[in-house]
Amino acid sequence: MTRVRGLALILAAVFVTSMTGSTAALAVGEQETDYLTPESISSHFYDIGITKVPTVVGTPYLTTVSSTSVLSLDWDYELALTDVVSRSSQDLGTLPIPAGSRVLDFQYFDEWKATATTFPAFVSYSLYDAVTNCHRMYLRQATVDSTGGGANSLGKVWFTSACFPKAEDDPYILAQSGGRMALVPKGMRTSPAKPEFYLGIGDFRIAKPYDIKLSPAARNTLSTIVRIPEPGTYAVWTRGVRNPQGLVVATVDGRKEVLGTSQGPRGGDEFYVAAKGADYGWPHRSYGTAYFPGDPAGTPDVEGTKRGYDEPLFVWTPSIGLSTMMQLQGPAFQQWWGAPRGKGTPDLILSGMGARWLYRVHMSQGAVRGYEGLYIGARARSLAQLPNGYIVVGLDGGKELLVLQPTAAWSSQAESKVPVG
Numbered sequence: 001m002t003r004v005r006g007l008a009l010i011l012a013a014v015f016v017t018s019m020t021g022s023t024a025a026l027a028v029g030e031q032e033t034d035y036l037t038p039e040s041i042s043s044h045f046y047d048i049g050i051t052k053v054p055t056v057v058g059t060p061y062l063t064t065v066s067s068t069s070v071l072s073l074d075w076d077y078e079l080a081l082t083d084v085v086s087r088s089s090q091d092l093g094t095l096p097i098p099a100g101s102r103v104l105d106f107q108y109f110d111e112w113k114a115t116a117t118t119f120p121a122f123v124s125y126s127l128y129d130a131v132t133n134c135h136r137m138y139l140r141q142a143t144v145d146s147t148g149g150g151a152n153s154l155g156k157v158w159f160t161s162a163c164f165p166k167a168e169d170d171p172y173i174l175a176q177s178g179g180r181m182a183l184v185p186k187g188m189r190t191s192p193a194k195p196e197f198y199l200g201i202g203d204f205r206i207a208k209p210y211d212i213k214l215s216p217a218a219r220n221t222l223s224t225i226v227r228i229p230e231p232g233t234y235a236v237w238t239r240g241v242r243n244p245q246g247l248v249v250a251t252v253d254g255r256k257e258v259l260g261t262s263q264g265p266r267g268g269d270e271f272y273v274a275a276k277g278a279d280y281g282w283p284h285r286s287y288g289t290a291y292f293p294g295d296p297a298g299t300p301d302v303e304g305t306k307r308g309y310d311e312p313l314f315v316w317t318p319s320i321g322l323s324t325m326m327q328l329q330g331p332a333f334q335q336w337w338g339a340p341r342g343k344g345t346p347d348l349i350l351s352g353m354g355a356r357w358l359y360r361v362h363m364s365q366g367a368v369r370g371y372e373g374l375y376i377g378a379r380a381r382s383l384a385q386l387p388n389g390y391i392v393v394g395l396d397g398g399k400e401l402l403v404l405q406p407t408a409a410w411s412s413q414a415e416s417k418v419p420v421g
Helices: 005-012 216-221
Strands: 040-042 046-054 061-064 069-073 078-083 088-094 102-107 118-129 134-145 153-160 178-183 197-201 224-228 235-239 244-252 255-262 269-273 314-316 322-327 348-352 357-364 367-375 380-385 391-395 400-409
Touching (some): 069 102, 118 178, 197 244, 197 255, 216 224, 244 348, 269 322
Antiparallel strands (some): 046 400, 061 069, 102 118, 134 153, 244 255, 380 391
16 A cells, blocks of 8 residues: 655645744753743634633643533543633542553543443553563553542553563653554444554664564564454554554545554654555654664664655654644534535644644545644644534643634635645
8 A cells, every 4th residue: 555755745835834933942941831822823714713721730631522621631640621611620630540651642432421420531551560671551441530529440451562671761762652542433343332443552662673582462563553353352453653643533535544643763754544454664664864873773774765665645854743633523624624625535633742833734535735834832742623623732731721713714725726636
């Protein structure tokens, strides 16, 4: 399933938009909360207002719960339910994830409705075990009390990874373990009434897995997307993705496809189709480069090419620090549902943490036809969309959300001329 990269890059230039703001890297001593969020964004078809909504937790991960509210989880595993209309936030206590873990994703799927007072949620996290010198990833089901008066708890274990041995002392190992999940649509499941998941697994900073001792299971699942049909079982779906940070089952040209994003080393952030059997080459090939000349043996075989491997849909070089992604829905941004208006493939929103931008990506006939930068001045760790289409952004640090909504709609001749074939 090889994808042609060059065409996408050329056509993308047709409506790449430069927004107000700076994309400078963090300065020495700068905190993640030291950012300047604009009050509005001028974009193709819409002027967008940005509203800051305070919440009682840091909200790096959030998921839509109702037409006005989102459920969020911060680094310390505290939970909150925030009404983005009334700007009120309710502290729901904590979710008892093991100490020393790093939360990777947190999702609530309204397909499995809760009781009047509880939410079923799913959480992925990675953890280092000093006794076995292993890093592992977990996907578990959780129960969250929506009143804040009950006991939040972890329950069923859906997935436990093999042992990924600690290759070096590096504080970013757990951050490079992937962990994004996506729900398999009903029509693609073994049993429509039961959940099935796609889950991304990073490389745990093991850049040359063939140089260290790995179990067959660890070697087989490093830098992959796996499909989990039931607790305790999985199948490798897609290979060669360094650090999968975004994962969504999207509608592309009228059919369902699994789309993913992955961070490259130095450059080479990728947007791709997570197709069954696809291999995007990591660690043998990458569009990125080594961080420093003469890097030690852990440096991957980066050659700036994908010879012999599947091509991603689009590549950012230099890196933008890709994080999560979603496909637009709801009535608020209907003119971003494809071309001609309202038809075709709904646009996707990707977040760039390092660049502090969101990116609206337009696809048609299986390829990226253009993208637009939306400067928000902050590192977007997670995205959610209310049923009315408003976009809610969970920030990496800081106890607030950003809510994006159109304040005016207009027509762009430039965008109407974007090639679609």
